[in-house]
Amino acid sequence: MQRPLNVAEEILRKKKIDQWEIFLQTSESFRTETKKLEVDFLQKANLSGIAIRIIDDQKLGFSFTSNLSRQSVEKAVDMAESISTSSSKDPDHCFPWSENLPVHGTTFFDPAIIETKEQEKIQLARVLEEAVFSYDERISAIRSSGYSDLALNVEIRNSHGLKLAGKAGLSRMWVELMVQEGDQQELGYWSEQSRTPKNLDPTRIARTASQRALSRLGGKTVPSTQCRVLIENVVAASLLETLSNSFLAESHFKSTASPRVQVGLKSFSTLLNIFDNALDPRGAYAFPFDGEGSPSQKTTLVKAGVVERLVADCYYGKKKGLASTGNCRRSAFDIPPFNGITNFFIGPGNLGKSELLQEVGSGIMITEVMGLHTANPISGDFSVGASGFKISGGQLSYPVRGIAVAGNLIDVFGQLVGIGNDLEFFGNVGAPSLIVERLSISGE
Secondary structure: OOOHHHHHHHHHHHOOOOEEEEEEEEEEEEEEEEEOOEEEEEEEEEEEEEEEEEEEOOEEEEEEEOOOOHHHHHHHHHHHHHHHHHOOOOOOOOOOOOOOOOOOOOOEOOOHHHHOOHHHHHHHHHHHHHHHHHHOOOEEEEEEEEEEEEEEEEEEEEOOOOEEEEEEEEEEEEEEEEEEEOOEEEEEEEEEEEOOHHHOOHHHHHHHHHHHHHOOOOOEOOOOEEEEEEEOHHHHHHHHHHHHHHHEHHHHHOOOOOOOOOOOOEOOOOOOOEEEEOOOOOOOOOOOEOOOOOEOOEEEEEEOOEEOOOEOOHHHHHHHOOOOOOOEEOOOOOOOOEEOOOOEEEOOOOEOHHHHHHHHOOEEEEEEEEOHHHOOOOOOEEEEEEEEEEEEOOEEEEEEEEEEEEEEHHHHHHOEEEEEOOOEEEOOEEEOOEEEEEEEEEOO
16 A cells, blocks of 8 residues: 555646645654542544645645545645635745755654553553652642653655655653642642653652642732842743744744844843754754754854844745744644744753842742733733742742732843753743842732
8 A cells, every 4th residue: 555645746746736745744642640549531542644735826725634545635635736726826935945954853752652551651640649649648639640642753745855754752741739738728730741751750740749839838928019030940931932922933024023022132131042942852842854844953042132033934934034944833734834933942041049049139939920821922011920939038938929920021031130050841942040130029
């Protein structure tokens, strides 16, 4: 039986089409959650699909199918061709040419993702749950905990001779728990990700989530003020992700980026360096090439506070007069590709936690924010609920809750006076802890 990729290529080569692209994706996923050490949820999936893009007479057509029979693949090709005839002309539609990849296609894949037995993965989830409840008697419930993984295979071919194949895998464990002392309840959450389940430590994850929840007990508000703020890395990553839209070539072409984030401008603190790097295995979106076959690379977006460049795919790169940076993203085979970030992160500093606290002296440490989705990604303005700790004399004093933090994302990253050495990735976005010179805190 002919492979669907070969079938699609055979059909496309017989047609009089200016340019074509074939994208084949197969994935194998597993997810389990336990409750009282018994399997409460179990999901396994094997998905395959092929997507066709056609450029003919400067018109683009896109189609897909999850049925990989010859008949269905042929229908998908015909559909893409039909859609292209009804599309608008655009001379910037393009596909990349064949290039050598900087890394081998299996660099981000560990066979243990597939080879680890199902019962071993379930046991990891059980150990996590058991470790939570054995940590402290004040832990009253687990809202969600478990293990999941994904193994991804992608092949791309196009009419320019590009022919690529790559693999990646990612394992993840998480827990969200509740602690109670008297009539006060607090939540704690933690997760870890790795290229292999061998590196996941359920005991460490349970301990971290438990400590985060327990440390919040006894929290109280503070008077409204403006002060130095230490933003924990997990919150810093969320703030950075909210700002990511302004580093896309597409956003600048459509005028949906912040006007304060422009190439050549010193938009941020000289301490700030921001990168996009799909070659970094720590981030969830590591892969040897992007969604249209351009080689992955490390791109410096901000250097010492100055915006150096934007991330682009072929299409929006051409719109803006830029080369592709390998930032064509696909969330699935049945969704057209788009310009997006890969592993997006702030470069670490050299301050440990005690040094960060000493640098703050007196202020607030923010460990959680609520409602960040309400932030304006263009202006950068935000006002969100928050919790954390009071810092006094360079040390954590007591937990703080019931406060709000307001400011502007660009100002936050422009007022950095210290950066920690604790860079960590949360999904595909990473950050170290950051000290901001001044933020508005609303409390009592």
